[in-house]
Amino acid sequence: MRNVRGTRHSLPNTRTLTAIAQDPSIKFRGKILTTELTIPAEDLLPGPCGYRVNVIDYDSTTNTLYDPMTYGEQDSRGKYVDPFAYKPNGRASTARKARHDRSLIENPKFHAQHVYAIAMRTLAQFEFALGRRCAWGSDGHQIHIAPHAFADANAFYSRLDRGIFFGYFAGADGKVVYTCLAHDVVAHETTHALLDGLRWRYMEQSMPEQAGFHEGFADIVALLSVFSLPDVVDAGLDLASGERSHLISSSLLEADALKNSVLFGLAKQMGRELSEVRGDALRRSVKLRPGKPYMSAERYPEFAEPHRRGELLVAAFINSFLDIWLARLSKIGPIANGKKDRSIVRDEGAQAAGHLLTMAIRAIDYCPPTDITFSDYLSALLTIDREVVPDDGEYHYRAALLKNFKAYDIQPAEDADIDGTWKRCDEDLIYSRSHYDSMLRDKEEVFRFIWENRKPLGINEDSYIEVQSVRPSLRVGPDGFLLHETVAEYIQILTLQANELKAALGITPPSNVAPLHRLRIFGGGALIFNEYGQLKYQIANRIENAKRQQARLDWLAAQGLFDAPPEPRPPTGPQSKFADLHRLRVERIPE
Ligand SMILES: [Zn+2]
Numbered sequence: 001m002r003n004v005r006g007t008r009h010s011l012p013n014t015r016t017l018t019a020i021a022q023d024p025s026i027k028f029r030g031k032i033l034t035t036e037l038t039i040p041a042e043d044l045l046p047g048p049c050g051y052r053v054n055v056i057d058y059d060s061t062t063n064t065l066y067d068p069m070t071y072g073e074q075d076s077r078g079k080y081v082d083p084f085a086y087k088p089n090g091r092a093s094t095a096r097k098a099r100h101d102r103s104l105i106e107n108p109k110f111h112a113q114h115v116y117a118i119a120m121r122t123l124a125q126f127e128f129a130l131g132r133r134c135a136w137g138s139d140g141h142q143i144h145i146a147p148h149a150f151a152d153a154n155a156f157y158s159r160l161d162r163g164i165f166f167g168y169f170a171g172a173d174g175k176v177v178y179t180c181l182a183h184d185v186v187a188h189e190t191t192h193a194l195l196d197g198l199r200w201r202y203m204e205q206s207m208p209e210q211a212g213f214h215e216g217f218a219d220i221v222a223l224l225s226v227f228s229l230p231d232v233v234d235a236g237l238d239l240a241s242g243e244r245s246h247l248i249s250s251s252l253l254e255a256d257a258l259k260n261s262v263l264f265g266l267a268k269q270m271g272r273e274l275s276e277v278r279g280d281a282l283r284r285s286v287k288l289r290p291g292k293p294y295m296s297a298e299r300y301p302e303f304a305e306p307h308r309r310g311e312l313l314v315a316a317f318i319n320s321f322l323d324i325w326l327a328r329l330s331k332i333g334p335i336a337n338g339k340k341d342r343s344i345v346r347d348e349g350a351q352a353a354g355h356l357l358t359m360a361i362r363a364i365d366y367c368p369p370t371d372i373t374f375s376d377y378l379s380a381l382l383t384i385d386r387e388v389v390p391d392d393g394e395y396h397y398r399a400a401l402l403k404n405f406k407a408y409d410i411q412p413a414e415d416a417d418i419d420g421t422w423k424r425c426d427e428d429l430i431y432s433r434s435h436y437d438s439m440l441r442d443k444e445e446v447f448r449f450i451w452e453n454r455k456p457l458g459i460n461e462d463s464y465i466e467v468q469s470v471r472p473s474l475r476v477g478p479d480g481f482l483l484h485e486t487v488a489e490y491i492q493i494l495t496l497q498a499n500e501l502k503a504a505l506g507i508t509p510p511s512n513v514a515p516l517h518r519l520r521i522f523g524g525g526a527l528i529f530n531e532y533g534q535l536k537y538q539i540a541n542r543i544e545n546a547k548r549q550q551a552r553l554d555w556l557a558a559q560g561l562f563d564a565p566p567e568p569r570p571p572t573g574p575q576s577k578f579a580d581l582h583r584l585r586v587e588r589i590p591e
Pocket of ligand 1: 218
């Protein structure tokens with residue numbers, strides 16, 4: 001570590017790096033809107049290569065390895081100088097800013113900094129929300145990120161390649177469009193890698209809602225990350241008011257005005273060429289009208305497609321964000337002629353987005369580890385918030401989420417409590433044969449607990465059972481008190497021939513599946529232990545849930561998944577699952 005001897009104890013924990021606030025097409029007075037991201041500080045190797053993110057600037061299309069981004073010496077406070085920070089400098093600043101903008105777009109070293117900074121910020125947001133370190137879905141502690149991986153309008157995470165890959169392509173005006181310069185695209189792909197680390201069975205073949213969840217969740221995290229930046233909310237308010245003054249008219253802060261000007265205005269400005277990559281979740285979800293039976297396969301068959309399904313989740317969240325922002329604004333009185341202090345309006349918006357983002361991530365711990373549905377996720381959101389904020393707080397986040405999820409036809413889980421939260425575990429369980437202390441960290445000990453309690457926990461004894469993770473979690477409530485939990489995840493797999501389904505589980509085999517075809521049925525649950533090692537919640541998908549299993553098998557059979565024996569191993573390289581998913585987004589979504 002290059003630092004002054006004897007001052008290691010005072011090394012900073014954070015640093016700031018310049019990034020593009022949304023994408024290069026969002027401008028203020030003709031200039032690209034940039035922001036400074038606060039991220040964990042660390043000693044960096046050329047790349048940048050740090051303890052969790054390793055940027056390798058290799059272009060497989062042109063077989064070019066670009067020079068790595070290298071930071072100079074750290075200053076006396078242990079901080080690197082950000083070479084891309086813009087400092088306005090008097091009258092010449094307009095021309096200087098234009099030159100600075102060009103350097104951001106054209107300099108591959110800035111692109112390397114950009115993906116590093118956003119991936120690290122997204123990781124830090126997950127670790128803050130969950131109160132522990134978070135692993136990537138791919139093996140290893142470091143994920144590789146290639147900012148100019150290939151010449152194609154695509155960007156994706158690949159578990160097998162242990163990396164995130166960003167393409168580039170020629171835009172309509174002939175200029176190159178870099179997907180790595182879109183803030184939300186980088187946050188979206190990083191979220192896929194982190195969700196895969198938390199729930200890796202969500203990549204299994206299942207109902208379209210599971211793939212839709214991966215996409216919708218990645219979009220939610222990306223959009224709320226961007227809206228938690230005050231610079232972006234400011235840009236939205238510019239679009240609403242047409243000026244930048246320290247006051248803003250209250251009439252611009254009504255629900256429809258905010259939705260149409262701030263959210264839709266920003267969505268319209270976002271680079272249209274990048275919509276091929278990002279799928280335009282914001283623009284499309286803002287336009288989705290509430291109150292329709294979107295989940296009905298008969299009425300809205302197009303919403304069976306994973307990306308369109310994911311838009312329902314985004315619409316529910318974006319409208320909740322608006323409701324909570326409005327609730328916060330209603331507490332601020334006007335200061336002159338019906339106008340409000342713009343900086344407070346902006347900060348309240350950014351804070352509402354930040355709080356919702358934390359909730360969105362925390363809820364993953366309270367989701368079943370297999371075959372997720374949007375209803376499961378809604379119940380998880382409501383429950384985790386009740387655990388941390390029992391009285392629904394000053395701004396009624398839970399009420400806003402419940403209202404807006406229902407508006408997009410997403411109901412709480414069928415086996416949830418009357419208020420939509422998961423039911424607390426009230427089974428009489430055996431604790432005396434497992435050791436409290438080791439159950440907080442040891443998969444074998446949790447397995448023993450499950451085995452001893454398999455009857456009250458409803459565990460199918462014929463299935464393969466595996467505890468996949470045991471993770472501590474420490475969360476801070478708004479009252480400053482800490483909530484300690486241990487979250488364990490187990491899965492169950494039952495492999496049966498098609499002709500055994502009826503007798504074993506009461507499931508009718510799909511008509512196009514051969515009687516001897518072997519099928520895998522998944523189950524599993526999340527176990528949430530309180531600070532005394534007592535089970536608070538068992539959030540499970542049961543193997544014996546015939547209705548759910550029947551729907552999954554029927555869907556997969558209709559997709560032709562059982563027509564041929566499964567591939568021994570999915571292909572590696574750029575043709576991986578997310579590459580295909582993102583291409584499907586482009587090909588299947590009608591304008
Ligand atoms: Zn995606």
